Amino acid sequence: MPVEQDSGARLAMERRTIEVIPDAERHGTPLSQFTLWFGANMQITAIVDGALAVVFGADALWAIPALLVGNVLGGIVMALHSAQGPRLGVPQMISSRAQFGVYGAVLPLLLVILMYLGFAATGSVLAGQAVCEMLHIDNTNVGILIFGALTAVIAVTGYRLIHLAGRVATVIGVLGLGYLMIRLFTQYDVGAHVGDKGFDAATFLLAVGLGAGWQLTFGPYVADYSRYLPRDTSDRATFWSTFCGSVIGSQIAMTLGALTAAVAGKAFLPDQVGFLGDLAGPAFLAFLIYLVIVVGKLTVNCLNAYGGFMSILTIVTAFDGRSRISSAARAAYIVGFTAVSVVIAMAASADFLDNFKNFVLMLLMVFTPWSAINLVDYYVISRERVDIPALYDPRGRYGKWNVTALTCYVVGVGVQIPFLATKLYTGPITEKLDGADISWIVGLAVTSVIYYLWARRTANPPAETIRPAEPRPDEPTPGTHAPALAG
Numbered sequence: 001m002p003v004e005q006d007s008g009a010r011l012a013m014e015r016r017t018i019e020v021i022p023d024a025e026r027h028g029t030p031l032s033q034f035t036l037w038f039g040a041n042m043q044i045t046a047i048v049d050g051a052l053a054v055v056f057g058a059d060a061l062w063a064i065p066a067l068l069v070g071n072v073l074g075g076i077v078m079a080l081h082s083a084q085g086p087r088l089g090v091p092q093m094i095s096s097r098a099q100f101g102v103y104g105a106v107l108p109l110l111l112v113i114l115m116y117l118g119f120a121a122t123g124s125v126l127a128g129q130a131v132c133e134m135l136h137i138d139n140t141n142v143g144i145l146i147f148g149a150l151t152a153v154i155a156v157t158g159y160r161l162i163h164l165a166g167r168v169a170t171v172i173g174v175l176g177l178g179y180l181m182i183r184l185f186t187q188y189d190v191g192a193h194v195g196d197k198g199f200d201a202a203t204f205l206l207a208v209g210l211g212a213g214w215q216l217t218f219g220p221y222v223a224d225y226s227r228y229l230p231r232d233t234s235d236r237a238t239f240w241s242t243f244c245g246s247v248i249g250s251q252i253a254m255t256l257g258a259l260t261a262a263v264a265g266k267a268f269l270p271d272q273v274g275f276l277g278d279l280a281g282p283a284f285l286a287f288l289i290y291l292v293i294v295v296g297k298l299t300v301n302c303l304n305a306y307g308g309f310m311s312i313l314t315i316v317t318a319f320d321g322r323s324r325i326s327s328a329a330r331a332a333y334i335v336g337f338t339a340v341s342v343v344i345a346m347a348a349s350a351d352f353l354d355n356f357k358n359f360v361l362m363l364l365m366v367f368t369p370w371s372a373i374n375l376v377d378y379y380v381i382s383r384e385r386v387d388i389p390a391l392y393d394p395r396g397r398y399g400k401w402n403v404t405a406l407t408c409y410v411v412g413v414g415v416q417i418p419f420l421a422t423k424l425y426t427g428p429i430t431e432k433l434d435g436a437d438i439s440w441i442v443g444l445a446v447t448s449v450i451y452y453l454w455a456r457r458t459a460n461p462p463a464e465t466i467r468p469a470e471p472r473p474d475e476p477t478p479g480t481h482a483p484a485l486a487g
Helices: 031-041 044-055 061-081 084-088 106-135 138-158 159-187 201-216 235-267 272-280 284-320 327-347 352-383 403-414 427-433 439-458
Strands: none
Touching: 031 159, 031 235, 031 284, 044 061, 044 106, 044 201, 044 235, 044 272, 044 284, 061 084, 061 201, 061 235, 061 352, 084 235, 106 138, 106 272, 106 284, 106 327, 106 352, 106 403, 138 159, 138 284, 138 327, 159 235, 159 272, 159 284, 201 235, 201 272, 201 352, 201 439, 235 272, 272 284, 352 403, 352 439, 403 439
């Protein structure tokens, strides 16, 4: 019988961390993936991401379909990661040990943690501004601190409360962003601000990259939120629920952003939160829109804090052999991560749009090779067969380091450099393409090919998935090195 199903325990603090989720504790349906990812994408940072395509040169008429292409392509990759969760019952970056080795997975993990910190910090800037508008506070840092505290509380409570936040954000996001879309068309002549520019390949590909980058950066933690689903949950159902929630939610928000940037011009740049509040109209409605912004950002920021904690723990336990920690240590990790993101947010709130654009595009360079290796190995090389206990044992099947995966990863990052188009660096091939950034496409394709050709000769997948023995609810998961430690 599944545990923790009574109403009193539904929002109790989560006990599991990076260990395998026992079948007795599996629960939920694929619909939970739709609401979580829809709610996490119906928020202001996605609006800003869509606006970037127009701010940096694209006409909204071309930016919107380009963003859709990017969201669909990136969403396919992201949802394929999600489908691994119910089958394996482990966090996403733990499963990547099957490709990189128990120690080798640390390399991409370090970059993943930087990603979480970056998104948590940039999101906290916008949410902090909304909190200040709601409470009539002049100091944005105070709003950032309040938002950080809310993030820590929900992330510490864990999986169930995060999913509840996603359901709430879904409803509030539809109402709030739907209202803003109506206001945009009633307050501005939107038609007069779109279609002025012809098709431009460079800006079109920039918008595709922004959409794809948005989706691809969810890849390293998306299975963290599907791993509690029952093991017999359909792969297809998990895929489509995640894909539709993430792509539809992000596309709605990005479309609003692109149209807002088109009609607002430079007025949107200095104060995105304030502009949306003014667009809402009367003070009471503006207050509700600020609430929508906070709730949407709270959902995705909890994903960042939770994912950051899981990534840090995955690194630490690779070297000390643990698979569980105490609740106090778990809370300390999350609070510490959130505190660091808050400090970054308070120190780096200026020039948000430009910095965020370059942040997203740089992330594409480091995460597309990781996704390519993980997905090719899981679906093509290993054919969904994983030795789960070996994921926790550096002396096991997957070893400490996997030279094949690590080499392909480095090559996959390096091959993108000539194709980059960022503020910090523009590659020579990019200049010949008039600034069009196709680095993520090159990284995904090249890494997939070289990893497949090499790994099919060196990989050693099991004949069928090997699972640890099912523990009692009060015992640590077998197949790992050490029992639970107090802190």
